[in-house]
Amino acid sequence: MKTILVTGGSGWLGSAVVRRLLERGDRVVSADIGINPGLAALARSNDGLINEVADLGEWSQVMRLFDKHPIDAVVHTAAIVGVLQCADIPAKALRVNVEGMVNLLEAMRFHGVKRVIHVSTEETYGDFLSESITEDHVQKPTSIYGLTKLAAEHYGDVYSRDHGLECIHVRTCWVYGPNLPRPRMPQTYVDAALRGERLHHRSGGDLAVDQVYIEDTVTGLLLALDKEEHRFRAYNVATGEAPTLSQVAALVAAEVPGADLQIDAGPYSHGDRIPTARKGALDISRARAELGYEPAFPIGKGIALMVRISREARGN
Ligand SMILES: NC(=O)c1ccc[n+]([C@@H]2O[C@H](COP(=O)([O-])OP(=O)(O)OC[C@H]3O[C@@H](n4cnc5c(N)ncnc54)[C@H](O)[C@@H]3O)[C@@H](O)[C@H]2O)c1
Numbered sequence: 560m561k562t563i564l565v566t567g568g569s570g571w572l573g574s575a576v577v578r579r580l581l582e583r584g585d586r587v588v589s590a591d592i593g594i595n596p597g598l599a600a601l602a603r604s605n606d607g608l609i610n611e612v613a614d615l616g617e618w619s620q621v622m623r624l625f626d627k628h629p630i631d632a633v634v635h636t637a638a639i640v641g642v643l644q645c646a647d648i649p650a651k652a653l654r655v656n657v658e659g660m661v662n663l664l665e666a667m668r669f670h671g672v673k674r675v676i677h678v679s680t681e682e683t684y685g686d687f688l689s690e691s692i693t694e695d696h697v698q699k700p701t702s703i704y705g706l707t708k709l710a711a712e713h714y715g716d717v718y719s720r721d722h723g724l725e726c727i728h729v730r731t732c733w734v735y736g737p738n739l740p741r742p743r744m745p746q747t748y749v750d751a752a753l754r755g756e757r758l759h760h761r762s763g764g765d766l767a768v769d770q771v772y773i774e775d776t777v778t779g780l781l782l783a784l785d786k787e788e789h790r791f792r793a794y795n796v797a798t799g800e801a802p803t804l805s806q807v808a809a810l811v812a813a814e815v816p817g818a819d820l821q822i823d824a825g826p827y828s829h830g831d832r833i834p835t836a837r838k839g840a841l842d843i844s845r846a847r848a849e850l851g852y853e854p855a856f857p858i859g860k861g862i863a864l865m866v867r868i869s870r871e872a873r874g875n
Pocket of ligand 1: 566615638679731733
């Protein structure tokens with residue numbers, strides 16, 4: 560049984576990682592700026608979980624986590640997340656995503672903790688130069704979010720080289736599933752369909768992007784965490800396919816009779832103000848070969864599950 564520090568453990572992806580680690584019997588220290596009520600309740604019934612309030616931007620608070628707990632490895636999910644959010648609070652994004660990473664790496668170095676699985680993103684690649692890209696694709700981010708996540712990757716690489724750490728980047732793509740805390744497809748399509756509302760987007764239908772169900776991303780992270788020895792420092796973890804937003808909307812409509820979703824062709828912008836980088840599929844051959852990763856939720860299956868869970872939560 561290991562003790563895993565999950566940074567950002569109260570977050571959407573982080574809390575899913577926490578739950579999966581607990582299910583398999585690991586001890587978890589979940590650290591975040593606030594405690595998710597679900598995890599607070601879970602800690603009362605599961606003494607394998609300790610929730611800690613800590614700001615990764617504060618060096619002393621990060622060190623305290625390692626002073627207090629015998630941490631074996633880290634899954635680093637804490638971040639200011641998303642193209643829009645980082646564009647709106649760029650200095651904070653720098654502080655949390657980059658300085659927070661440096662504080663974490665320094666604390667690990669000081670305490671002799673070797674491995675961190677860093678949840679990274681396809682935004683570090685910038686414009687995809689082909690429909691499907693490998694981990695060797697050029698990394699030239701077009702967004703502040705991508706810039707900060709790439710800087711965090713670079714810090715992890717330098718610490719790995721200079722201090723014997725093992726910082727492994729798991730680059731996932733658009734992760735979907737119930738209760739994502741930001742408005743994004745396919746959640747917005749599912750919500751409109753289940754409310755019986757007409758949804759008409761005048762552009763964006765052509766955007767082809769790899770959409771990965773949250774449980775598959777968590778599986779990839781844990782496979783990377785568990786692998787004895789890594790030959791690579793980065794893995795794409797997604798589905799390897801890139802349906803267009805129009806196709807995703809059609810899949811939602813097929814699950815919700817009477818849904819009225821119209822996604823017109825044309826480019827996609829984040830919040831109608833920041834053009835998206837050119838996207839596509841993440842080639843997951845390396846994760847398949849090295850980690851034994853196999854996505855369990857092709858897009859149709861993931862959408863069907865998401866609709867079912869969302870329907871149950873709404874009581875319709
Ligand atoms: N959701 C996606 O589609 C997606 C795709 C690719 C990569 N990622 C990465 O996955 C990770 C988690 O994303 P998410 O979607 O769960 O977002 P989220 O916002 O739900 O989770 C991020 C968590 O980090 C915490 N946090 C923020 N500032 C902090 C600080 N100073 N100290 C400690 N904790 C802090 C937040 O409170 C939050 O709980 C991020 O690293 C993100 O870059 C997400």
